[in-house]
Amino acid sequence: MYSNIIVPLAFDEDHNPDTALNVTRALAAPGARVTLVHVMADVPGYAISYMPEGYGAELRATLQKQLDQLAGEFENGAGVLRQGHPANEILDLIEEIGADCVVVASHRPGMGDYLIGSTAARVVRHAPCSVMVLR
Template structure:
């Protein structure tokens, strides 16, 4: 069905990420690739000034370890992982464009009041992605 799938993972919701990965495997064409993606939001400058200078590198390394742990080496799948920095929706869309993905999979939570004013990540991805988007609740 799909040859390149981006699975956007929020590492604070790791079980949803695992469920998305399982579902992606069932939708993947033979010889296709799944790319697990986690986006680290930028820390505001006034907070970053108080943090250790290598905090960004440590956060990236920790996220990469968690993504790798999601990949079962016994599975006969091509699964890569990537950690990006920036606004989640923009980075997810950019990763899909960079890799030529034909599907983005993302989990959604029950919207709260905050989401009605600024919109959720999933909603922004749906509005702006150039490929299909599957949202899992």
């Protein structure tokens, strides 16, 4: 059982967090710290001008609220919102909080994943802790 688990979540119609959260419950020791993280991609400069004023702040607030709500299902849950490259941010967070496990969802790899590598694959290759990959 693990005492400090990170669960990266994506909020889109292709990803349902239920499986990752259920697996986390099964892997967590009593009183485990569970950190749910969502990494927002950087918005290209040319696209920012097309977004309504305040959109970024509103999106961040909405995402943080979702993370906090899901994290509330755990005794020691926390929601963390980061911005940048997903794999890099997850790996940085592992080091920052001393996580001993990451529960990450994966998808069937496409051609781009073989050339560049998916987020889950990069986390598996570089994480200093256990990684549970879900399909």
